[in-house]
Amino acid sequence: MPLDTKAPREDIRFRQVGSRPVRPDGVDKVTGRAKFGADLKLPGMLIGRVLRSPHPHARIRAVDTTRAEALAGVKAVVTAADFPDIGSDETLAAEGDENLRDVVRNVMARKKALYEGHAVAAVAATSAAIARQALSLIAVDYEPLPHVTDVEAAMRPDAPVLHEDMFTSGVEPKPDKPSNIARRLEITLGDVATGFAEADVVVERDFRTEAVHQGYIEPQACLASFAEDGQAELWCCTQGHYFVRNACARLLGIDISRLRVAASEIGGGFGGKTTVFIEPVALALSRKAGRPVRLVMSRDEVFRATGPTASTSMRVKIGVTRDGRITAGEAELKYQGGAFPGSPVEMGAMSAFACYDLANVKAVGYDVVANRPKAAAYRAPGAPMSAFAVESVIDELAAAIGMDPLELRLRNAAREGTQSAYGPKFGPNGLVETLEAAKAHDHYNAPLGPNQGRGVASGFWFNFGGETSVSLAVSQDGTVVLSIGTPDIGGTRAAQCQIAAEALGIDYDKVRAIVADTSSLGYNDMTGGSRVAFAVGLATIEAARDAIEDLCGRASKIWGISPDAVVWEEGAARPAGPNAGAFEPLSLADLAKVAANTGGPIAGHAEINAEGAGISFGTHIADVEVDRETGRVTVSRYTVIQDAGRAIHPGYVEGQYQGGAVQGIGWALNEEYIYGPDGRLQNPGFLDYRVPVASDVPMIDTVIIEVPNPGHPYGVRGVGETPIVPPLAAVANAVKNATGLRMTHLPMSPPRVLQAFEAAEASRAEG
């Protein structure tokens, strides 16, 4: 009776999937009841604070905490000595794989402070004021060292070296001197030299992008409570409480099952909350103090000491024939990922040319370290930067051969069966559909005014599946509670209720979803990688089918017929056909009422490693207006067209498209980490780290394309990350169209735009 989960059901007439119900956690969020990371307190709670390095690079000769420990009201002080010295090869499965040695050194500096803001010690005290005072009593003996923050500067042979044991991997012969280049990697397909020889026009350009931050409005916050018997509880805002549990258990030297982590509501993550910063520290303080500890980061600390993206220096070269065939694509990508290796350059290299069917590709990547905070994931990590470069060059080539930029993309678009630049053939996908929809859209054909310009760009993300555990319990009145283990960032509880309701054939409001803690369900990979609607949805369907099998079995016993003669349709068990018998259907509520008599509690569960995630392509259209006096670029119209496979809740899919696009617009126009010559971050606040506000952007129009993913019974594809990939180039291409200026350094802030105008004027005067 249970259907094969993998086979997509073309015949489904969806009742719940595709509708727009109000989310189950919504009322709590609009009334202020919802509890986020800093909203919980416990009796006897202490306030934790972290002491951070004022130097971008320094040897730590000694840390003297005696005076701090002696201060009245201080109950615990921790330093690196309170954490294990983990060896170099230990990794922990996370979204990617976190190197635990780097994590523990990032959480608390050992022999060196590697960036301004690097944690050096922490205290827990009875009040915030006492905690602040205690920090000032900790004496750290620093030996400041020369520092480097720029990616190109960090790669030079004479650059100050961060790690004496870092020898570039991926180069032959193996270097004998340490450097800041952790790794060189190369991806090739065909032969680019041959490809360029075939081209009629070749464009080669250098690009730079500055580091940006995910900008979640809720700073990291947690509440840790360590009991005397070694059992601990942690409340924190995170994208992955199971990862937090495993990482903290390792860092505190306790069994995983002794730590129970509950995920609070999370005020944004976007990848920045897929690792640990303050959680192990709070637990260590709580253990030492014997009391609960609340540790919350200030906004200043979030900018200085969490995980921004990489800043980059890139060169891209693409060749095309006069009739619009791209013959070769080459990229050299240098990504600086902060003080430890792990910038997303590999994914940047793999995704760079993914939208195109190319025979000849070469992408070389360098993972570089510098004296900046350790980079964390940010929505399609690595892809927006390389796409900015590639999509800008594609635009230039289109202009060079006099072809419409969408047409050039269409002629070379990756389709089902295209060999991707990074290896496998693509399955069915909607890139062509998004390009055609863009061409036909009103936006693309609307007239432009003076100083206005239009740009387009396409983008791609891999999307992932992963380990997922879900439990579905049927209450005695036939209503259902669904327990999932992935924090809800964007409204997934609504989507999961819709999926469960669809699978069971009942109404949406009969299903309630909760995000369970780590002790209540099997392991779950994080919320991230655009995986929740896909993987958790898959597990929910399996759990529902598990329950349905049980329910049909009970009905068959009640009726005295074979289980094969029972089907589940529209929320009830029914005889499979007239030969099975003339029995009245038994609804979920009917069967739930007699659960105790027919075998006990009714529930379904699923523990899977979801595979078969579908890639998602998108194409964006951006209109800008450029003020030649101030250099200000205003986005006047914006359209996102993206393949969702199947939109479970169209309202929340639109929300992902709009939110990702506006983050991309911020990245393109205003956001950047600004470092002074002293290696210190100059703009660690929302005033000068300028994210888009409501008056900066227009309505963001969206078009949801649906090319079902064959790996999911409802056709779902992840959608959360792709929307941030096209905007950087879409906006840059629009600026070119409006002004004739090819901007190659992001962000295109007013000073940079004015500089570009002046430079163009100067060369016009000379020319």
Place this chain on the structure above:
Amino acid sequence: MVVRVRLGGALKTAAGGRSEFDLEADDIKGLLTRLAELCPELKPRLDKGVAVAIDGQIYRNAWFEPVPPDAEVFILPRMSGG
């Protein structure tokens, strides 16, 4: 049976430039074990963890996923999102 395995992403560099291997395997675990034997320079990367694409479908952990005959098989880095 014999399967042709190709290294995708940047794994070719880890394998000293070689990108294609013919080996005997019925499932992903067998495939990775055989590959490590044939190409010892690749073993550290394989032990750390890789993804395997079979006919375009990416598997990140599935040891016992069968590898059908004539499948297109790529070994890829383990990727992650945000």
Place this chain on the structure above:
Amino acid sequence: MPRRAVSTTINGDAVDFLCEPEETLLDVLRDRLGLTGSKEGCGSGDCGACSVMLDGRLVCSCLVLGAEAEGRSIETIEGMADGKGLHPLQRHFLEQAALQCGVCTPGFLVAAKALLDRDPDPSEREVRYWLAGNLCRCTGYDKIVRAVLAAAAEMREA
């Protein structure tokens, strides 16, 4: 320095508390009074997540001292639903999917209500500029603006 004794009105109720002189109104609301609906996103008045009404004026409570509440009237997100049901703004935010993570939502609702209290028929542009002091990182503002305009339309009809 000794703590200050403060008497104030919050969401229509008389409230007394003690606070340190340097404590902000936001700290008092969250840590002393358990009203955690107002959020600290930045502590410097840049993000609007702590928005409350102080004597009918929209302020960032992280920029107001707890002691300044003496004798004044404060409205927070917790007072927006009147006990009989949700405010139209709250309802429209839900129906229009104008929230994703929801952490900025209390600030937006308080700010939007402040706008509609003084101008029941704002244009889209006016809504966007009024709300420019509230940061949202999830939604791109589109559905928030639509929800505010829809709520305004409904409230004009009532």
